[in-house]
Amino acid sequence: METKPKPRVLSGMRPTGALHLGHLTGALDNWVRLQDAYDCFYSVVDYHALTTEYEDPSAIRQNVIEVTLDWLAAGIDPAKSHVFIQSLVPEHAELHLLLSMTTPVSWLERVPTYKDVQANMAHRDLATYGFLGYPLLQTADIVIYKANAVPVGEDQAPHIEISREIVRRFNNFYGEVFPEPQTLLTPVPRTPGTDGRKMSKSYGNAIYLKDADTEIRSKLKTMVTDPARQRKTDKGDPAKCPVFDLHKAFSTQETRDWAAAGCTSASIGCIECKSKLADHVIARIAPMREKREYLAARPDTVMDVLKTGSASARAVAQATMHEVRQAMKIEY
Numbered sequence: 001m002e003t004k005p006k007p008r009v010l011s012g013m014r015p016t017g018a019l020h021l022g023h024l025t026g027a028l029d030n031w032v033r034l035q036d037a038y039d040c041f042y043s044v045v046d047y048h049a050l051t052t053e054y055e056d057p058s059a060i061r062q063n064v065i066e067v068t069l070d071w072l073a074a075g076i077d078p079a080k081s082h083v084f085i086q087s088l089v090p091e092h093a094e095l096h097l098l099l100s101m102t103t104p105v106s107w108l109e110r111v112p113t114y115k116d117v118q119a120n121m122a123h124r125d126l127a128t129y130g131f132l133g134y135p136l137l138q139t140a141d142i143v144i145y146k147a148n149a150v151p152v153g154e155d156q157a158p159h160i161e162i163s164r165e166i167v168r169r170f171n172n173f174y175g176e177v178f179p180e181p182q183t184l185l186t187p188v189p190r191t192p193g194t195d196g197r198k199m200s201k202s203y204g205n206a207i208y209l210k211d212a213d214t215e216i217r218s219k220l221k222t223m224v225t226d227p228a229r230q231r232k233t234d235k236g237d238p239a240k241c242p243v244f245d246l247h248k249a250f251s252t253q254e255t256r257d258w259a260a261a262g263c264t265s266a267s268i269g270c271i272e273c274k275s276k277l278a279d280h281v282i283a284r285i286a287p288m289r290e291k292r293e294y295l296a297a298r299p300d301t302v303m304d305v306l307k308t309g310s311a312s313a314r315a316v317a318q319a320t321m322h323e324v325r326q327a328m329k330i331e332y
C-alpha cells in the first residue's frame, strides 16, 4: 500500500546561546509535537547569525552547540527530524544568490523587522547588503526543502509573507518549482520574565532550560507580582500577575485553581505561590536538564548528530537546486 508522503515543515533558530522558558513554550513544545505528522527540517541558522554578529563571530560555534543541546533535551528527535546547521548545506547560499536576481530591493526594505531591528541594534552597523537580505536567506531556507508550512510566532509572519511573494515571482518567470509556504502560526502564550516583560536574554529576566533548581527558585522568588498586592492581606488579581502567566504554562489545573482562589481571597502569600510554581517549573525542566548535561559532556556526539542531519538535509537541497538550475538555464 502506498502511503502519502508527510507534508514538510521547516523552521530555524539563530544560534544566540542557551534557550529559555520562552523558547520552550513559544516554539520547541510545538516543534516536538509536529514531528509525528510532518517531515520536519529544523535548522540552526548560523549564516543568519552572521548578518548581525559579523564583527565578532567568536561565539557562534559554541552557540550552535548550546541551541542543539536544548533542542535535543526538549525532545527534538534526530531519528524523526532533520536537525542541521544551515551553513553545512551551502546550497542555501546559492539559492539566496539566485533568488536575489529576481527580488526587488524595495520588497526587502519594506519588511517591518528591517528598520525595527536596525533601530534596536543601533550599536551595530546593519546597513549591510547581508542584513537587507535576511528575509531572502530565510526564504531560501524554507523553499529549498519545498516546505509546505513554517511554524513561527506572530513576529515572523511578515517574513513568511515575503517568502510567498518571492516564490510567486520566481514561479512566474521560470515555472512552478516551489510551493508557496504557509505560516503555521504557533499560538504563543505570554511567557513573561522575572521583571514582567517578555522573557528575553537581552532583558536579563530569563529562566534557562539549563538553570539549576536553586537558580530557578531564586529567580522566581524575585519575580514581580500583581502590583496591587503589597501586603499578604491585600487581595490580588491573577490576571494582572506575571507569575500567574507562568502558572498557566507550567502548573497543573489543580495548582492554578489553588493559586487563583488563594490570591483573590488573600489566603495565600506570593512567596508560597511562587514556590509552588517553582516546583512545577522544576518538574518540567529537571529531566530535560539531565539529558542536556549528558549530551553536553559529549560534544562530539552532538556535532555528529548535526553533521548527519546536515548531510540528509543537503541531499534534499541538492535535488531542488538541480531543478532550480534547470529552470534558470544554468544547468551544464
Ligand code: TRP
Pocket (backbone or CB within 6 Å): 010, 011, 012, 013, 014, 045, 048, 137, 138, 141, 142, 150, 151, 152, 156, 159
Ligand atoms: N528569522 C528567524 C528568527 O529570527 C529564524 C529563521 C531563519 C527562520 N530561517 C528561518 C525561521 C526559516 C523559520 C523558517 O527567529
Ligand code: SF4
Pocket (backbone or CB within 6 Å): 225, 226, 229, 236, 237, 238, 241, 242, 243, 244, 259, 262, 263, 264, 268, 269, 270, 271, 273, 274
Ligand atoms: Fe501573583 Fe500568586 Fe501573588 Fe497572586 S498570589 S499576586 S498570582 S504571585
